[in-house]
Amino acid sequence: MGKFKKNKEEIITAYLCVLPWSLGLSIFIIGPIIASLIFSFMDYSVVLPPKFIGLANYKKMFFGDPLLWKSLYNTLYMTVIGVPLNIILSLSVALLLNQKVKGEAFFRTIFYLPSVVPQVAMSLLWMWILNPQVGLVNYILSLFGIKGPMWLASEQWAKPAFIIMGLWGIGGNMVIFLAGLQNIPQHLYDAATVDGANIWQRFKYVTLPMLSPTIFFVLVMGIIGTLQIFTQAYIMTAGGPMDATLFYVYHLFNKAFRDFHMGYASAMAWFLFIIIFAATMLNLKLAPKWVYYEAE
Amino acid sequence: MNLKKLISKIIVYFLIVLGGFSFILPFIWTVSTAFKPDEQIFLFPPKWIPKPPTIIHFKEVFEFVPFGLLYRNTVILTLLNIAGILFSCPLAAYAFAKLRWPGRDVLFIVTLATMMLPPQVTMIPQFLIFRRLGWLNTMLPLWVPSFFGNAFNIFLLRQFFMTLPRELDDAARIDGCSFFGIFWRINLPLIIPAITAVTIFTFMGTWNNFIGPLIYVRSYSAMPLSLGLRMFQEAYSAEWGALMAASLMMILPVILVFFFLQKYFVQGISLTGLKG
Numbered sequence: 001m002g003k004f005k006k007n008k009e010e011i012i013t014a015y016l017c018v019l020p021w022s023l024g025l026s027i028f029i030i031g032p033i034i035a036s037l038i039f040s041f042m043d044y045s046v047v048l049p050p051k052f053i054g055l056a057n058y059k060k061m062f063f064g065d066p067l068l069w070k071s072l073y074n075t076l077y078m079t080v081i082g083v084p085l086n087i088i089l090s091l092s093v094a095l096l097l098n099q100k101v102k103g104e105a106f107f108r109t110i111f112y113l114p115s116v117v118p119q120v121a122m123s124l125l126w127m128w129i130l131n132p133q134v135g136l137v138n139y140i141l142s143l144f145g146i147k148g149p150m151w152l153a154s155e156q157w158a159k160p161a162f163i164i165m166g167l168w169g170i171g172g173n174m175v176i177f178l179a180g181l182q183n184i185p186q187h188l189y190d191a192a193t194v195d196g197a198n199i200w201q202r203f204k205y206v207t208l209p210m211l212s213p214t215i216f217f218v219l220v221m222g223i224i225g226t227l228q229i230f231t232q233a234y235i236m237t238a239g240g241p242m243d244a245t246l247f248y249v250y251h252l253f254n255k256a257f258r259d260f261h262m263g264y265a266s267a268m269a270w271f272l273f274i275i276i277f278a279a280t281m282l283n284l285k286l287a288p289k290w291v292y293y294e295a296e
Numbered sequence: 297m298n299l300k301k302l303i304s305k306i307i308v309y310f311l312i313v314l315g316g317f318s319f320i321l322p323f324i325w326t327v328s329t330a331f332k333p334d335e336q337i338f339l340f341p342p343k344w345i346p347k348p349p350t351i352i353h354f355k356e357v358f359e360f361v362p363f364g365l366l367y368r369n370t371v372i373l374t375l376l377n378i379a380g381i382l383f384s385c386p387l388a389a390y391a392f393a394k395l396r397w398p399g400r401d402v403l404f405i406v407t408l409a410t411m412m413l414p415p416q417v418t419m420i421p422q423f424l425i426f427r428r429l430g431w432l433n434t435m436l437p438l439w440v441p442s443f444f445g446n447a448f449n450i451f452l453l454r455q456f457f458m459t460l461p462r463e464l465d466d467a468a469r470i471d472g473c474s475f476f477g478i479f480w481r482i483n484l485p486l487i488i489p490a491i492t493a494v495t496i497f498t499f500m501g502t503w504n505n506f507i508g509p510l511i512y513v514r515s516y517s518a519m520p521l522s523l524g525l526r527m528f529q530e531a532y533s534a535e536w537g538a539l540m541a542a543s544l545m546m547i548l549p550v551i552l553v554f555f556f557l558q559k560y561f562v563q564g565i566s567l568t569g570l571k572g
């Protein structure tokens with residue numbers, strides 16, 4: 001920017017172009033951010049006027065709400081186990097499809113298709129698939145002589161059930177990985193082959209480093225998304241059994257729209273922001289250790 | 297060596313076919329359930345082919361809930377959201393990418409910064425705003441904001457405008473074209489793939505949106521499919537045939553759109569991965 005000839009028409013056009021967004025940004029984002037921050041220091045039940053209570057919400061969050069920590073644990077469980085599994089599976093499928101197989105487009109469509117299924121419909125489908133008595137999963141397990149668990153009705157298996165269901169939706173990440181793989185120049189593989197690298201070495205020394213920026217992107221987005229998991233739990237388990245699938249945003253939703261503790265829920269939202277921010281910063285900090293950026 | 301290659305080819309195909317089959321199986325299972333007479337649904341081991349196939353569950357869906365109304369609401373919401381996003385986002389993206397005006401960089405940085413914020417932070421004040429406006433239990437909170445833009449879409453489109461050569465704009469300027477004319481006649485046609493991607497994302501997002509309707513809508517008159525399906529499930533949790541039929545009817549338009557616009561879907565997703 002800096003010195004440019006001020007052009008009146010250009011400036012007026014620009015302001016008209018960004019007018020809707022500047023309004024939207026102020027009314028629906030910046031304003032609510034400020035309001036939310038203020039609410040987090042207040043007791044506000046919507047029907048009664050808000051009352052300033054200092055740090056009481058935050059104090060209660062950290063010392064007086066064991067359910068919050070349970071929900072945070074559940075959410076981190078999904079993140080720490082679900083996100084890596086998701087990346088491993090989507091990358092494996094992308095690698096397989098990238099082997100110049102016949103019918104790549106056909107198989108790509110099949111693997112991608114589940115990820116366009118709306119979440120509510122997906123939840124209903126999987127409730128039926130995971131039905132302990134007559135569901136598809138336990139039927140297939142029974143073919144191998146395994147008696148399947150109670151899945152969504154089991155405190156121990158409900159979260160793994162959500163993770164399995166999530167793996168059905170790897171299509172988006174798979175497509176991103178495929179695009180990344182197709183961007184790796186062939187001459188790198190040729191050079192590695194000339195040097196006598198076998199398939200595993202080519203994967204380890206060419207594919208992985210060249211793909212690491214893509215993996216990084218998928219990892220960061222996956223973590224942010226999983227920390228906000230809500231819909232599946234609301235529909236499939238209502239947070240149960242024994243709060244095993246009460247996730248952080250679900251707890252926040254309950255506080256805000258079931259109990260109408262708007263102030264407390266606002267404080268919870270800010271804590272979530274801090275968690276997401278910290279996770280992202282940690283990722284950025286760790287990135288130089290494993291993410292390879294080509295010198296320009 | 298050749299044998300080794302053959303074996304690895306066989307393994308690759310085996311894994312792909314096995315994986316593909318397990319990914320398609322839930323769909324087959326759903327379709328099978330939706331067309332099964334009630335007494336066959338709970339058979340174990342299950343029968344895959346309904347005998348005889350019945351469409352009774354699809355009829356039931358319309359008897360149990362006002363499914364046509366829910367469908368209509370969803371279509372209206374989707375169209376309004378697409379219209380809103382296409383009205384607000386390309387213009388703002390163009391101004392950020394191509395025009396020079398005071399305040400541009402600050403506003404852009406603020407725009408980027410808000411993308412970091414989880415929507416839960418703004419959710420409660422937004423609810424209170426719409427409540428104050430008397431918009432609860434109407435569709436308004438679910439589409440009006442789209443006319444005011446969305447940071448992610450603006451960012452994505454801006455990245456595309458940035459890749460267009462400035463020489464085109466300059467040439468048009470010399471020919472006396474206005475800045476808006478440059479946007480409309482020169483830049484916009486060149487980023488149609490990105491516009492298509494944004495349209496698809498908006499369609500998917502609206503069709504999918506659950507927490508929004510859950511917060512704002514109570515009655516069927518303003519309710520979209522996502523929440524309607526949930527109400528249906530709450531009331532008829534054992535009617536698996538009808539539930540699967542309803543789910544299929546919700547999924548079908550998305551799959552149709554996907555098949556028609558497959559190229560753009562894939563393009564859009566990989567572009568967010570590379571540009572984002």
